[in-house]
Amino acid sequence: MTSVPQEIPLEQFIVLSAILFSIGVYGVLSRRNAVLVVMSVELMLNAVSINMVAFAVYTAPTLFVGIIFAIFIITIAAAEVGLALAVILRVFRNRGTANIDEIDTLKW
Amino acid sequence: MLASLDRFGPELAVMATAGLVLLADLVVPRRHKAWLAGLSVAGLLAAALWLVILVLRGRQASFFDDSMALDNFSIFFIFLFIAVCGTVIIASLDYAPRFGSHQGEFFALMLLATSGMMLLAGARDLVTIFVSLELTSISQFILAGLLRDDKGSEAALKYLLLGAIASAVILYGMAFLFGIAGTTRLVTTNGAPSIASTIAAGDAGIRSALILSMVFLAAGFGFKMAVVPFQMWTPDVYQGAPTPVAAFLSVGSKAAAFAVVLRIFYEGFGPNTFVGNDWKEMFAILAAVSMCVGNVMALRQTNIRRMLGYSSVAQAGNFLVGLAAISALTNGRTSLGASGVVFFLATYAFTNLGAFIAVMAISNRTDSDEIADYAGMGRRAPIPAAVLLFCLLSLTGLPPTAGFIAKVYIFNAAVQADLVWLVIVAVLNTAVSAFYYLGVARQMYLETAEGLPTLVRAPWATQGILVVAAMGVLTFGVYPIPLIEAAQRAVNVFG
Numbered sequence: 001m002t003s004v005p006q007e008i009p010l011e012q013f014i015v016l017s018a019i020l021f022s023i024g025v026y027g028v029l030s031r032r033n034a035v036l037v038v039m040s041v042e043l044m045l046n047a048v049s050i051n052m053v054a055f056a057v058y059t060a061p062t063l064f065v066g067i068i069f070a071i072f073i074i075t076i077a078a079a080e081v082g083l084a085l086a087v088i089l090r091v092f093r094n095r096g097t098a099n100i101d102e103i104d105t106l107k108w
Numbered sequence: 109m110l111a112s113l114d115r116f117g118p119e120l121a122v123m124a125t126a127g128l129v130l131l132a133d134l135v136v137p138r139r140h141k142a143w144l145a146g147l148s149v150a151g152l153l154a155a156a157l158w159l160v161i162l163v164l165r166g167r168q169a170s171f172f173d174d175s176m177a178l179d180n181f182s183i184f185f186i187f188l189f190i191a192v193c194g195t196v197i198i199a200s201l202d203y204a205p206r207f208g209s210h211q212g213e214f215f216a217l218m219l220l221a222t223s224g225m226m227l228l229a230g231a232r233d234l235v236t237i238f239v240s241l242e243l244t245s246i247s248q249f250i251l252a253g254l255l256r257d258d259k260g261s262e263a264a265l266k267y268l269l270l271g272a273i274a275s276a277v278i279l280y281g282m283a284f285l286f287g288i289a290g291t292t293r294l295v296t297t298n299g300a301p302s303i304a305s306t307i308a309a310g311d312a313g314i315r316s317a318l319i320l321s322m323v324f325l326a327a328g329f330g331f332k333m334a335v336v337p338f339q340m341w342t343p344d345v346y347q348g349a350p351t352p353v354a355a356f357l358s359v360g361s362k363a364a365a366f367a368v369v370l371r372i373f374y375e376g377f378g379p380n381t382f383v384g385n386d387w388k389e390m391f392a393i394l395a396a397v398s399m400c401v402g403n404v405m406a407l408r409q410t411n412i413r414r415m416l417g418y419s420s421v422a423q424a425g426n427f428l429v430g431l432a433a434i435s436a437l438t439n440g441r442t443s444l445g446a447s448g449v450v451f452f453l454a455t456y457a458f459t460n461l462g463a464f465i466a467v468m469a470i471s472n473r474t475d476s477d478e479i480a481d482y483a484g485m486g487r488r489a490p491i492p493a494a495v496l497l498f499c500l501l502s503l504t505g506l507p508p509t510a511g512f513i514a515k516v517y518i519f520n521a522a523v524q525a526d527l528v529w530l531v532i533v534a535v536l537n538t539a540v541s542a543f544y545y546l547g548v549a550r551q552m553y554l555e556t557a558e559g560l561p562t563l564v565r566a567p568w569a570t571q572g573i574l575v576v577a578a579m580g581v582l583t584f585g586v587y588p589i590p591l592i593e594a595a596q597r598a599v600n601v602f603g
Binding site for chain 2: 034059080088090094100105
């Protein structure tokens with residue numbers, strides 16, 4: 001059982017998560033290096049985790065499902081990042097760059 | 109618990125086979141890697157048999173505390189995924205030696221992706237949906253880059269980055285859905301609150317948050333379904349990934365995405381709730397845009413796999429017509445639109461697999477995917493060319509193929525749902541699509557191939573699969589009633 005913190009309203013967590021998610025989206029759109037794009041995706045996923053845990057504590061305090069959901073997100077994000085780094089490494093070995101603007105043999 | 113595990117059997121069988129294949133890979137000598145394909149197919153057959161027995165015993169029910177369902181809908185899709193995976197594995201025997209020492213991983217990852225799709229078809233809980241989605245996606249990301257060549261790794265990188273973004277977007281939508289309902293269950297059988305019951309209660313205060321969540325979910329799953337504007341990865345991956353993987357993605361991944369979208373939107377959000385019209389309109393617009401962009405972009409392609417990529421974007425638009433027309437009902441109160449989507453997906457599975465496997469059989473011998481190199485293919489490789497022609501006719505939607513029946517069925521649903529404008533767009537697009545589909549046919553049969561040699565015949569397994577796919581397309585084009593009835597029974601569980 002988790003207790004609801006009285007001092008901080010739920011909205012603040014939602015706004016924090018929205019800001020974090022937006023920073024992630026901005027990073028995905030503006031970064032050129034594939035590794036930094038992956039980091040930005042991580043920001044987006046962490047924003048979701050914050051949201052999940054906040055909702056779990058405020059709206060369903062008797063259920064742990066939101067917190068478990070966050071744990072699943074963290075685990076699977078780790079798997080995804082591991083794979084992403086492996087693929088980026090492979091691309092880097094093939095053509096000596098991890099700049100997504102230069103990875104353009106397949107287009108239109 | 110045991111009863112739940114029993115219903116979970118087919119998925120367990122496929123996952124266990126994947127593990128077995130990885131273990132067997134360590135001891136099977138390199139020239140006998142085809143045995144691993146045999147083992148994989150045996151595992152898939154065991155899963156199918158288990159499912160048949162479950163159906164005969166009438167074990168349809170919600171299980172694992174409502175987080176999964178074994179109902180006619182999931183049964184239909186599980187059979188479809190097993191068939192698709194088995195077909196691709198058998199057809200890839202010809203191609204698999206290119207994976208070198210990674211053949212075992214190829215078969216194991218195909219099985220893991222399939223088990224993820226099977227889970228997706230039955231998943232009734234946001235956590236389950238997310239985990240099965242990632243099981244499918246991560247396996248497919250690896251499969252796309254398995255050849256480790258220049259194009260393959262580029263395709264894998266694009267697929268992975270965009271896929272990870274799509275997952276994050278889906279999750280953001282799910283977080284709001286969870287926040288609104290206070291539970292992750294889409295529906296419950298024991299009367300406990302669920303997402304469906306919260307939405308059906310129709311509290312106006314949750315409307316804006318619901319629409320936010322709906323848009324995020326549609327965007328994220330739009331990536332998996334390959335609809336415009338989330339289609340960028342499709343042609344790249346279809347061109348760059350190994351051909352059997354592209355075949356598997358174009359059918360399996362798309363069908364799984366539509367299955368889960370039907371679950372979330374039809375079963376969860378519901379067509380007649382206060383947000384019903386919002387999502388139907390959203391899908392109608394996505395459908396129109398997908399068809400137009402997909403077909404226009406396909407027109408200018410010179411690579412057949414890229415062309416099939418854009419064609420699959422356009423086809424996704426056709427499926428979305430069914431989602432938009434979900435409120436059209438038959439006399440038996442079955443949703444015409446939803447059963448149309450399910451029926452269309454099944455016929456599309458035969459058709460697109462046939463087309464991709466024919467392309468694989470041909471390009472494995474010519475080492476080219478350029479449409480220009482298909483000149484005179486009707487003479488040079490008679491069976492693959494004939495099957496490719498027939499499948500392209502079905503993709504266009506000409507009789508007597510299954511694609512024709514499916515299009516008529518889904519357009520009829522749209523007319524009944526007062527979406528005449530969408531049907532006009534779709535029919536115009538069908539005319540446009542005939543240009544590029546029949547362009548390949550013209551190249552194969554009307555262009556001469558002076559001096560070009562007859563190609564070495566594909567192995568009997570590939571030829572057999574090709575003939576089976578073509579027969580499926582023809583059979584369901586002439587006598588579609590059993591498949592239509594199965595599709596209607598499948599969507600009746602949401603009624």
